[in-house]
Amino acid sequence: GRNGYQYRCVLATAHGTELYSEPATLTMDAKLEIVTSPSDCTALEGSFAPFTVEATDVLSYRWYYRRNADDSWHATSMKGYVTNTLQVLTTPNRDGYQYRCKLTGIDGTVNYTEPATLTVNPVILTQPTNIVGVVGGTASFHAEVQNVSAIQWLYRRTSADTWAPTGLDGNKTNTLNVGVTAGRAGYQYMAKLTNNDGSILYTKEATLFLAPSVTQQPADVAVVAGEVATFTVEATNAVSYQWQYSRDGVKWSNTSAAGNKTATLSVTTKATNNGYRYRCVLTGAEGSVTYTDAATLTVTQ
Numbered sequence: 001g002r003n004g005y006q007y008r009c010v011l012a013t014a015h016g017t018e019l020y021s022e023p024a025t026l027t028m029d030a031k032l033e034i035v036t037s038p039s040d041c042t043a044l045e046g047s048f049a050p051f052t053v054e055a056t057d058v059l060s061y062r063w064y065y066r067r068n069a070d071d072s073w074h075a076t077s078m079k080g081y082v083t084n085t086l087q088v089l090t091t092p093n094r095d096g097y098q099y100r101c102k103l104t105g106i107d108g109t110v111n112y113t114e115p116a117t118l119t120v121n122p123v124i125l126t127q128p129t130n131i132v133g134v135v136g137g138t139a140s141f142h143a144e145v146q147n148v149s150a151i152q153w154l155y156r157r158t159s160a161d162t163w164a165p166t167g168l169d170g171n172k173t174n175t176l177n178v179g180v181t182a183g184r185a186g187y188q189y190m191a192k193l194t195n196n197d198g199s200i201l202y203t204k205e206a207t208l209f210l211a212p213s214v215t216q217q218p219a220d221v222a223v224v225a226g227e228v229a230t231f232t233v234e235a236t237n238a239v240s241y242q243w244q245y246s247r248d249g250v251k252w253s254n255t256s257a258a259g260n261k262t263a264t265l266s267v268t269t270k271a272t273n274n275g276y277r278y279r280c281v282l283t284g285a286e287g288s289v290t291y292t293d294a295a296t297l298t299v300t301q
Contacts (some may be wrong), residue, residue, distance in 0.1 A: 003028035003106060005141060011252065023164055027283045030057040038116035043090045044199055045120050052085040053101045053113050062102040066115075069098065088118060091248025095120040095147065121195040122148040128189065128206035133180035135236075141176045143191045143203045150194040152206040155187055156205075163190070178208060185210040186285075194267060212238040212282035222298040229299075231265045231278045233292050238282040246277045249294060274299040 006023040013019070038051035053061070064073040074097070078088040086099060098115040105111070126144035133139040145151070153176040154163040163213040167190070171175040176189060190205040216234035223229045231243070243265040244252040255278070258266040265278060277294040284290070 002026055003030065003105075023100065023274055028106065030106045031109055032057050032107065032109045034103065034111060037113040038086075038099060038101065040117045040119070041088075042119040042121055042197065042216055044195075044201060045090055045092060045123060045228065047090055048079070049088045049090050049118050051088065051099045051101075051116050053103070054084070055103050057082075057106050058186055059069075059106045060104045060105050062104075063099060064097050064102065065097055067097055073100070074160055084236060090126055092120060092121045092123040094118055095123050109175060119147060121197070121199060122146070122193040122201050124193070124201070124203055127204045128176075128191065131205045132209045132211050132284065132286060133178075134211055135182055136259060137180045139178045139180050139208050140170075141178065141189045141206050143174055143193075145174065145191075145193055145203075145300055147195065148193045149196045152192045152194075154192055155156060155189050157187055159188065180208070180210065182210065182236065184208055207286070209284060209286040209288065210237040211288045212236070212284045214282070214292050217293045218265075218278060218280065220293040220296045220298070222300070224264050225269055225273075225299050225301055226272045228270055229267045229269050229273075229297050231267070231295050233263055233280045233282070235263070235290070235292075237284050238290075239282045239285050242281040242283075244279055244281060246279075246294070247275070249277050252279070269297065269299045271301060 005026045008023045009021040011019040033056045034055050036054040038053055041051060043049040043051040061082055061084055063076050063081045065076045066073050096217045097118045100115045101113045103111050123146045124143060127139040133141040145200045151172055151173045153166050155166045156163050188205045191203045193201045212235050214233060214235045218231040218233050221229040222230060241261055241263055243255050245255045246252045276297045278297060279294045280292045282290040
């Protein structure tokens with residue numbers, strides 16, 4: 001900061017007079033020099049990746065980034081962007097980003113470091129999601145990842161259970177294929193991801209739900225007017241029931257007849273109910289819906 005300062009001496013005599021020397025100028029022999037450019041950095045998703053430059057006679061720092069080698073440079077506002085160390089919050093979309101620092105020396109010269117590349121390990125692009133399966137079918141849990149050296153799918157029976165490796169088809173790939181059985185209802189699955197440096201990351205867990213399955217459809221009923229007509233459904237994996245009726249088999253409305261939210265509907269009939277159709281809406285634990293077949297009510301006088 002004292003570069004260019006001038007100095008002189010005031011000489012005082014015994015008689016009180018003063019004499020000034022000629023001024024002398026201080027010139028700093030300061031030259032901006034980059035000692036060490038930032039190095040490539042590999043970090044786990046969600047952590048901070050540091051990029052550091054070492055230089056001499058620096059007046060100011062300013063960090064920049066670009067998405068890839070073909071992109072233009074942009075000023076960054078990440079933590080430390082005007083210091084010698086930039087702290088980059090690692091996210092999947094920043095994998096492959098490059099960073100460099102613009103240095104301004106105290107002598108006014110400007111120089112740039114070499115670019116350094118950020119690698120985010122592992123990178124989860126797509127998390128596995130809940131699946132509603134049908135008994136006898138296959139539920140495929142998928143995780144789109146990159147920069148991963150190994151994948152191992154885990155499972156647990158309930159959220160209170162411990163995780164364990166599964167040996168099902170695709171257990172070491174991006175896609176796990178689970179044969180849907182009644183016993184696997186509510187099972188949870190997630191992938192354990194291992195990076196080349198041994199660091200580990202887990203995907204989010206996804207749950208296998210079973211859609212309601214009708215084991216016995218409601219049957220047609222014929223009664224005399226005034227009698228009670230009973231319609232019954234038998235199903236698995238249903239957490240709620242809602243009976244509906246239709247006059248024409250096209251437009252359906254919820255019925256308020258006795259048992260309308262249970263497995264058995266009881267309708268006190270009138271002659272005008274002749275030809276009405278009844279069906280039940282079955283809802284599963286995760287919200288999936290299954291409709292029974294329609295049963296016809298015949299009412300005679």
